[in-house]
Amino acid sequence: MARASSRRSRIGYTIAAWVVALTLFFPILYTIITSLKTEQEAISGFSLIPSFTLSSFEAVQTQNNYWRPFTNSVILAVGSTILALIVAIPAAWAMAFSPTKHTKNILMWMLSTKMMPAVAVLVPIYLIFLRTGLMDTRIGLTVMLMLINLPIVVWMLYTYFREIPGEILEAARMDGASLKDEILYVLTPMAIPGIASTMLLNVILAWNEAFWTIQLTTTNAAPLSAFIASFSSPQGLFWAKLSAASVMAIAPILIMGWFSQKQLVRGLTFGAVK
Amino acid sequence: MATRQTAGLARLMRAPAIILLLIWMIVPLGMTLYYSFQNYNLLNPAAISWAGWFNYQYFVTDPAFMAAIRNTLVLVLGVLTITVVLGIAIALLIDKPIWGQGIVRILIISPFFVMPPVAALIWKNMIMHPSYGVFADIARFLGLQPVDWFAQYPLTSIVIIVAWQWLPFATLILLTALQSLDGEQMEAAEMDGAGAISRFVHLTLPHMARAITVVILIQTIFLLGIYAEILVTTNGGPGNASTNLTYLIYRAARLNFDIGGAAAGGIIAVILANLVAIFLMRAVGKNLD
Amino acid sequence: MGRITLEAVTKRFGEVEVIPPLNLDIDDGEFVVFVGPSGCGKSTLLRLIAGLEDTSGGRILIDGKDATDTPPAKRGLAMVFQSYALYPHMSVRKNIAFPMRMAGVPQDEQDRRITAAAKALNLTDYLDRKPGQLSGGQRQRVAIGRAIVREPAAFLFDEPLSNLDAALRVGMRLEISELHNRLKTTMVYVTHDQVEAMTMADKIVVLRAGFIEQVGSPMDLYRAPKNLFVAGFIGSPKMNLIDGPEAARHGAHTIGIRPEHIAVSPTAGTWQGRVGVSEHLGSDTFFYVEGTGLAETITVRAGGDIDLHHGDTVFLTPDAAQMHRFDDTGARIA
Structure with a gap:
């Protein structure tokens, strides 16, 4: 009895936690998806399945000289x-x-x-x-x-x-x-x-x-x-290219951040919370 | 441990950091104070003159000033409320035994690592855009008129963006505090007949008091300086509807080239920040050792 | 050789004088224990000898040479710390080798000494482990091993057993005593536990607020405590201390009588009282006697088979020959 009910509550908590997590992560996820779309797809309504094109990434690098700010x-x-x-x-x-x-x-x-x-x-x-x-x-x-x-x-x-x-x-x-x-x-x-x-x-x-x-x-x-x-004004980049530039700007730090959660708590609270 | 030889060396090792920070603190602040009493506009740099309190009067009586103060308060209090309340809720949730806890944590913490301009652009274009954003897609799907967020609810929109960025921080810190809660204490309370709600009120919340204090203190420091999110989305508008104090001073200095006015605004910002700091330290000081 | 002499050694932290001018001789090969309540300056005194603190006045002589301004490493002393202070990133072998490496001892000599120390301390199987993988007792032994291989003039121990559980503490106490018997090197040992002091020391130094209250062998201190403080501090259970008319009757301000020097009888005796809590240890029984009007409780030791229960009336007779008398300043009346 006890085991079954604790299993049931675990399933409930798991579903709730994943819903919260995916909701919070959604803007990032959708940006990643959009960066893999063509410009046409990007503005033609909601869709979670891109055509997996890397053209936006190439365009950002060639048209906007992306490597200079990256190096900086x-x-x-x-x-x-x-x-x-x-x-x-x-x-x-x-x-x-x-x-x-x-x-x-x-x-x-x-x-x-x-x-x-x-x-x-x-x-x-x-x-x-x-x-x-x-x-x-x-x-x-x-x-x-x-x-x-x-x-x-x-x-x-x-x-x-x-x-x-x-x-x-x-x-x-x-x-x-x-x-x-x-x-x-x-x-x-x-x-x-x-x-x-x-x-x-x-x-x-x-x-x-x-x-x-x-x-x-x-x-x-x-x-x-x-x-x-x-690029605060939309004429600078289009949706897919903007997404590609964003993904490239946040990816390195996102990955580093995932590895430093514990240190983050400590550093940002000046050691007050460990 | 403090023998004579080490004490001298220690002084030498401390010196560079202290001197650098001392210069960093005194020189610019002194200059700001000086300029705040000068008539000085970069458009007419030759005409510098003593201004007395004029810059302060001008800055404070500007209708944009009161709006900026109000917006700053709404921004700080709004984000603090959202992040602390939701932060506690989410921390409690992911502290439960769930499958995939590691990945859930990673997903939840991620928004914190998104730099402010990117966060603002993502929300502005991907989510809140009146024709291409996800919210507009949802509204259309439900047969509703899409909302033009930044035109109709500029400040609310910015509160949402900033809260999204800081919610992970609050959650992570509160979760860390939660995980250090003594399990035996909880079991003892359960034996004493305390229900889930009274356990939360009498044990969990007091245990997290220190962490909540820290979250409020640190977030307030950062939230008073919100800038890039406003620059990228609304430019402080429409009108002054989403201009906070930081943005107002930026506008005076960089768009109106009014060095004297911006400096006076800067000094006012320092005074307000100190008031907030003292007030906060007083109010919550008992929770910090 | 390890003779340590303190001449008018003083230590001040700012305005506060923690050690007033203090003189002490520690002979070569002696096992000296500094004992006293926390804050009595015993650890500070040890650290002054080690050179980890600067003296504020006076001289420290090691084997007759003035070592007052000699840095710790050059004094030829080895120290075992309360927290063991093992280097967490080094294996046991490297920990033990570290002082020899610093002193430039040749590699084969290092290996020889490590092997010998590991064998003596039962650490042979653990030489390649990191301190984090060892139990408290094993860490303690590594710390001792690191001290032994230096072949120091004297060992300094700073409350080395206080982080161990009760059973291990008894075992390590024996091991350290045995080590002393084998090496015959001077050892200076700091503890707040008077049992450790009594069981291990050749000479006990009782400290209070930086002052030496008494120096002597364990039995000297037990039999003839110089003052009330030492009387109350040495011995377990504590000596019974009685003020008032009963003390005046013996021509003293306070009299002291140890629990084992009081005879118990259910029928007749000098003092009358009621049995409170009794602790049966098998061989002995301790009674805490109430209602005598002399002191809150009088502790009495009796044989293991005595038949007295909570609330029984009991008569106590102190052995007058074993009674300690103190004047109103707390000093012993000879």
Whole structure:
């Protein structure tokens, strides 16, 4: 009796969960389907079965020079992440392993910089970029993305480093390890998983950043987020081509995201929820 | 652990991040403050003069300002309500033993990874378009007149898009919290005669309080800055119907080239964001250790 | 050789003085236990000896040489941590080899010592596992193995058994004692558990709030506690402490009498009371006697076959020769 009823409720829950999941995923799914249609099919009513043509993908690449924004996105996301890690790893390390009575305050202050609305500094940043020639350059935008994500990176690394027990470092010191040995043989191997997760999350955040990329680029350094936003008026692309461009813009990050769900929770909540 | 040699080194290692963020915080904010008291328009860059409080007066008395404040509130509160309520419901559902839980999770989390401009374009063209969108197809199938979403319900449409983007985030965090709920506690409550509803009210909800707090705090920070979704879909219109504070300031700076006005708006945005932050921290602070 | 001398060693954290100037001699080959309630400074003292904390004043001598400013690795000491502090990404073999690798011990010598340590600690079958795959007791042994192979002048143990369950704790206690008998190396051991202190130590150092309350062999401390604190801390069940007129009758502010030094009779004796809870351990029985008017309860040890029940009237007679007397400052009256 009990078994049968629990099986029945499991079936019910499963159906409900799949309905919710497919509903939420539907806009993405339909975009993928549309990207595989011809333009004619795309605007001729609802249909879930495309003709599986790749012509839209080809068209986006040839007509709209898709590879430039794609390359820009990769350079910006990876570049800003590496820059952020170079600055954040030593800082998070020091705060985790040699905390002072100000460490908590410094971390809270870093978090508070994230609360500053981006638009509040739009004017000065825009003018600085205009006057120093950083406007529409990859280097300018890379530094920008590094700065806006730095607090999250420091926080996330800090929470990971904090999980490395202090006694292990003391044990290494007792065992005769110099600072170099300690970093090389003990800390780095233990810290690598945390650093990798942080890197993944930051690439996702930088890839999807849309405010500053739209404000500070025109064509030369524009990543996918700015490139796609320029199609807000329908004359730019047709339905199928727009879908193809969208799919290409989100596919890499979608796949990375699927692998980093756990880290995402941690990173975006500044370690408050694990 | 803090022996003398390590303390000095630690200071050196912390310095770059702190200095960078300090500059990043002080310099632009100081410049914004400075410009907010200047008459400065990029169309006439030679004519810079002291403006006193004029920019603030001008910005606040603009009818678009009150509309923007109202829209910002509707946007933030609307999305928060939808995401928290549905987030709890979905988290409870997929926490149950179901087949294909891994795939369900992946499908549900996916919208979060869609960059804002793409999310907006998908909804604008694939779903809500008055002639080619799926909603229009459904309406026609039911024999109804298709709705022109962005013309008739611009703000609601944007709330729907943004809620779709943030629902996965809320769900994932609430699910994580839910999974850390002690099973024995639930069994004890069941032994004590608590029904499913009172178990949810007295055990599950209090257990998730911290996670709900975190969801509200973090989403609010991001929701105050909603920009690309508006730019791509409605451009803030019709009129000011879907202009939020961020978009209003963007318009002043980039479309009207009014540096002084935009800077004043920026300072107002900082003050409001801080008010919200303090208010939120107060209201929900007891849930954060 | 492993003689450790502390001369007026002081430790302050900011304004707070956790260790006031403290002097202590630890002889070569001695098993010394630092014991005291949590927060008494016993772990800080051990970490000062290890060099993991800087002293705020005074000198630490190891084998007569001033080691106050010597970094931890150069002091020739090995430490076993409460959390074991094993390197999670290294196999057991690599964990044990790590200090030798740091010291540049030749490979064949490393292998020889690892094999010997693994055999002595029953770890031979586990050398290629990661610490995460081991039980608590096995991890503890790996931590000890890592300490042994360094052939240190002294071993430092920081509450090494507190993460183990009760049965394992007794077993490891014996293993560590046996290790000490075999190696004859100085060991300094920190615990809050007075049973561990009593069973393992050659010399116990009782600490409270950074002060040494008493130093001596386990039986010295048991027989002649220098003050009320030591009297109450050492011994299980605790010594009965009685204030008031009964103490004054013996010319003291407080008198103390251990449970085993009180005779029990159903008919006659000095003190009268009622049997409360009784714990039958088989060999012994502990009675918690209420209503004597002396203290809340008086704990008494009697033989295993005594026939007294809850609520029975009972008469107690303390052995005057075994009575401890303390003045109003808590100090022992000789």
